[in-house]
Amino acid sequence: MYSTLATLPIRSMHIDHLASHIGKACGIVAVLRGVPVLAAPSPPVKSPSGAEAASGRSPVLLLPLDVMAEVGLREEDVYREGPRAEGFQDAVFKVATRAHDHLITAREMLKNIRTGQNPGHEYEHGGEAEHQHPEMTGDDDTARDLRRGFGVLLEAVPAQDYLSRLEAKNFDPFAVRSSWKLPWSIWRALKTQQI
Template structure:
């Protein structure tokens, strides 16, 4: 099967020409291109975001390609501050992705693996469910890029609340996009995704401490010339938490895990992530019993969070949860890290690798519990 679109570049192998293809002046993306793009994204996740690589297998099949594309894009953008010599280059790369997303939704993706896989997923979604869910995904993608650009310079969050806002606009948004890719519109699933996504964003910040606080590395050109350093060391813990723990950035840069107040600050931030997981767990329990959540969804009524009356129904909430439960497994990965962090006495430099996560994911899926 061939899908017609305008193609640019030649990074993926093109299919052999034929009479029909010669008549298609707009260019092509073939099934073979999509398979190559899918393999590329899976490989990137396997080596760069192993938790997402595991979870992708439990995401509903209808959303798996979209999930692979979203998470690979997230991985690339998370790496940007580490791989560019100054924020201006990073912003140019983000502009490339904004243009790419516009082209994907216009049916004109560049020949870039993430773009091709996303294009394929969007085309399939439009064929199944029309344009509504696809336009919702574009909204979330643009908000996701805007937030990543805002935090390109790796500056500390002003407060714990601002870290939660960042997490809502990145990791929770990734979950909203995955739900929209199924498509599944439910205020209850979005509410669960909001709490779990906030926990995941906070966990990602804690996980990045040993990496970002390390000295920057030089960038070398093709001839071995020094093109500058990737970035200055950074500590992204919220400033209000650091002040309360009497923690100074410079101490972490110089002394690493021995810095006074580091474990206290990490404990406070990790506690907030755990609170969100506890809230999501209680919500899930109540909803499966046919009861409502014990608090309102703070983002209801915002753009793309306006729902038809059926999406509020408690009678169908259990069905929606069963259908999209694989998306909620992000909570298991976040909880797994928080347990290992606790075992390391909240020293992020001493957190050991996980070997239990595959089993924990399977168990959670089997028992429908997070």
């Protein structure tokens, strides 16, 4: 997201901060979306003669180890039992909550920036050289940059859509299906300038 904002060119620490929270949420959602694909064992490969060969990929579970340990989830149980593994849905819930917290923070920051207030908390990358923009001086610059770069921040909409559908399926990523409402949600977010 930073690269896309830089090509526009948008140089605002507040917009970078918003993009940081949205990017973290999108990354966490990508991990959750990948669980059914990566944790499922790959089907055996058949040779032209009909013999079965070992598949080239072993299943992988990318959930954070601290969360898995906290709920007592073992990778092997997920590989064997899928969503019925003990503690699996609890672990997914905890990880999804982290993503949702980032989206809530981004929404609050967006609201504060629009009203001319401080975004709400310090940016952890604020001291880094690539996030220092001395040529930007005021709230007018931030408001202008927010309007110009809002399309980049729309990445929050698919993440929120997935998290809502995951919650509706009781935090079972194997049961979540694509949403036909996503294009409408993106259009509405763009029109209302709300993520």
